[in-house]
Amino acid sequence: MAQQESVETTRVIHHSMGETKITGTPQRIVTLFQGATDTAVALGVIPVGVVESWVNKPVYPYLRDALKNTDIVGLETQPNLERLVALKPDLIIASKFRHETLYQQLSAIAPVIFLEEIFDFKQTLELMGLALNQEQTADDLLADWNRRTEHFRQVLSSRDNMDWPIEVSLLNFRADHLRLLSRNSFSGLILSELGFEHSSFADTNGWIYKKLISKEALPTVNADTFFVFLRSENPAVDENYDNWRNHPLWKTLKASRSGQIYKVDEIVWSLSGGIIGANMILDDLFRIYDVQPLTE
Structure with missing residues (x-):
């Protein structure tokens, strides 16, 4: 759990590799994974450097306006340290x-x-709120998430015509295989919080996804x-999806x-990994299940 040990001057942030002292409010931050980039934008802090997006490069479309003047510092799996040095960040x-x-x-x-x-977008939001001196903004974002x-949950669980909780599978089709995402994936964690159940094979703490070939x-x-999510940049994905759903076994599945x-x-x-992406998933679910938004 993140802790803040001083208020105005120097904060000691406890994190997974130890502790880091931060004085004042960082002005030049660099984010090295997608969820951190999403979270920084949500907190109103525009990074001076981010890693390249996994698809729709260099930056996901929903973040492009916010990051139009931000430098790319390599890949999430291999950040470019020379570019990092050149940006003179005060927090990474x-x-x-x-x-x-x-x-x-x-x-x-x-x-x-x-x-x-x-x-874990909530942990990311909490820790970055502390590190960036944006605790109140982080608290407000989390409170809004909890209300939504x-x-x-209340709307769906109270519907007479719905067999709640609903059992779901998260299916990520690639060009040559299918990935079943577990409850530990980004959307899996969110659906679990909302009260959905996962198919028995995906209800595990041991892996993020399973690669299915056959x-x-x-x-x-x-x-x-x-x-179902498809990697739309690649037409071969659509073809693979059609091949799977035209198989006789697909037609026997409950969702089919x-x-x-x-x-x-x-x-x-x-792929988004942050509070903005989480709320966009929730927007989709509100629309799919015809849940009216909260009124202020």
């Missing part, structure tokens, strides 16, 4: 999962905050509802029989 936000081996090198450039989990999720594995994804299959944006549901 990194991921233990991606950047643990770079700890000493990054720390020599600027103070660094390491996040334990790249998909509670409203969604269509004979289709029974493992069986669930009431499918949320009931028609409860929803295509959603892969960037938002799988």
